[in-house]
Amino acid sequence: MILVAAMAAGFALIRVSSESFNQLLRNPWRLLFAIELGVRCTVPILTTWTLAYAVVAWRRPRPRWRAWARRPGRVAGMVAASALFYEYTWIALLFARFGDSYFSLYRRGYVPDVLPAGLEPAVASWVAGAWLIMILGGRWRPARGWIEWFGRALGVAWLLEWIVPTILRAFLR
Amino acid sequence: MKTRPARKFTFLDALILLAATALGFGVVWVFWTPAPWVELPRLPVDHPQASVKAIQWTTVVPDLMLVARTFLSSWALALLLIRLRRPRPRLRALMCQPGMAACSAAALMIVVYTLWIVAAQIGEALSPTVPIAIAFPAATPTHPVLPARLPTPQVTLGASVTLRGTSSFLVHPWVATECGGAVIGAWLALALTGRWRPEPSWIDRLGRIVGVAIVASNVIDHAILFLIKV
Numbered sequence: 001m002i003l004v005a006a007m008a009a010g011f012a013l014i015r016v017s018s019e020s021f022n023q024l025l026r027n028p029w030r031l032l033f034a035i036e037l038g039v040r041c042t043v044p045i046l047t048t049w050t051l052a053y054a055v056v057a058w059r060r061p062r063p064r065w066r067a068w069a070r071r072p073g074r075v076a077g078m079v080a081a082s083a084l085f086y087e088y089t090w091i092a093l094l095f096a097r098f099g100d101s102y103f104s105l106y107r108r109g110y111v112p113d114v115l116p117a118g119l120e121p122a123v124a125s126w127v128a129g130a131w132l133i134m135i136l137g138g139r140w141r142p143a144r145g146w147i148e149w150f151g152r153a154l155g156v157a158w159l160l161e162w163i164v165p166t167i168l169r170a171f172l173r
Numbered sequence: 174m175k176t177r178p179a180r181k182f183t184f185l186d187a188l189i190l191l192a193a194t195a196l197g198f199g200v201v202w203v204f205w206t207p208a209p210w211v212e213l214p215r216l217p218v219d220h221p222q223a224s225v226k227a228i229q230w231t232t233v234v235p236d237l238m239l240v241a242r243t244f245l246s247s248w249a250l251a252l253l254l255i256r257l258r259r260p261r262p263r264l265r266a267l268m269c270q271p272g273m274a275a276c277s278a279a280a281l282m283i284v285v286y287t288l289w290i291v292a293a294q295i296g297e298a299l300s301p302t303v304p305i306a307i308a309f310p311a312a313t314p315t316h317p318v319l320p321a322r323l324p325t326p327q328v329t330l331g332a333s334v335t336l337r338g339t340s341s342f343l344v345h346p347w348v349a350t351e352c353g354g355a356v357i358g359a360w361l362a363l364a365l366t367g368r369w370r371p372e373p374s375w376i377d378r379l380g381r382i383v384g385v386a387i388v389a390s391n392v393i394d395h396a397i398l399f400l401i402k403v
Binding site for chain 1: 265268269281351353359360361362363365366367368399
């Protein structure tokens, strides 16, 4: 139910940002903009799923803390959720500071493009740093189970959302 | 647990740090002659009620941050190199040291951003022009004034427009704000796994200082907008 609710929230975020989707759909540069469209469709759902994952991963029954913290999926999920919390906290503080609407702040370049995409470099860098230390430090102990698998999939998805479009933009012209 | 004595500061260590500082100066010099494919982050200060003092601050502080981050990135790479010199603990033990973790995470981001710029340059070499739809996503390609394709260098209009349109960011690897995120992620992983084991040595202390400074620059990047007086 938590994940279904998160999915629904993700679709709501996509709907809010329909204006930017229309701009992409109008563009004739098909392949590149199809990829861009794919990123913009998946980032809102990834965002809500990551926040939901933090709740799901903490629910009982769960492994002991030491075992829990060595599982790359759970660590990726928690680190990604922390990154989102950090970035959204700054945005919330900006709202409070300027008392302006999101779109007004966005047009002036004060806040990132949070609705369709824009936070994936920040989140992916947190996940990359955490996984680097786990791998090099010999703490990479993946376990069985859908929660662990789902966390790893989230971590990989955040990294791909960041890396793939950037690399493709260099070559798809 | 048996702890080995910390490695002493040698002449070669001093040379590596000096070379890193020189590299930092070199990259700072590049900022004043930026390549067309590099975006230098600049802060928008177009708030109608922004005071002159606030505008001055929001112009000066990001520039100072750029300079600071350049040196921090160079020193992170240098400290990684120094840490990997023998005699040193095993890699697994090294990765429990927060200083080493911070420098490794920052180095990873620098490598990733460098690879992206290399990829962009290869892309430019393969195709020296860029479609107008990529350069300006909002533009209509059938507009009578606009050509269908532009030479790549012309795409960069000032510091805020990047090579391939406003949706892609090719940031200079030495000033990437994502280094801060990677350091926080690495330190979170160390703390979560219960492996936060600082070494009482100059190398790890310097690494921790560089890590804290990189994170602080990320925080200042976010906090700078609060200087604008409403």
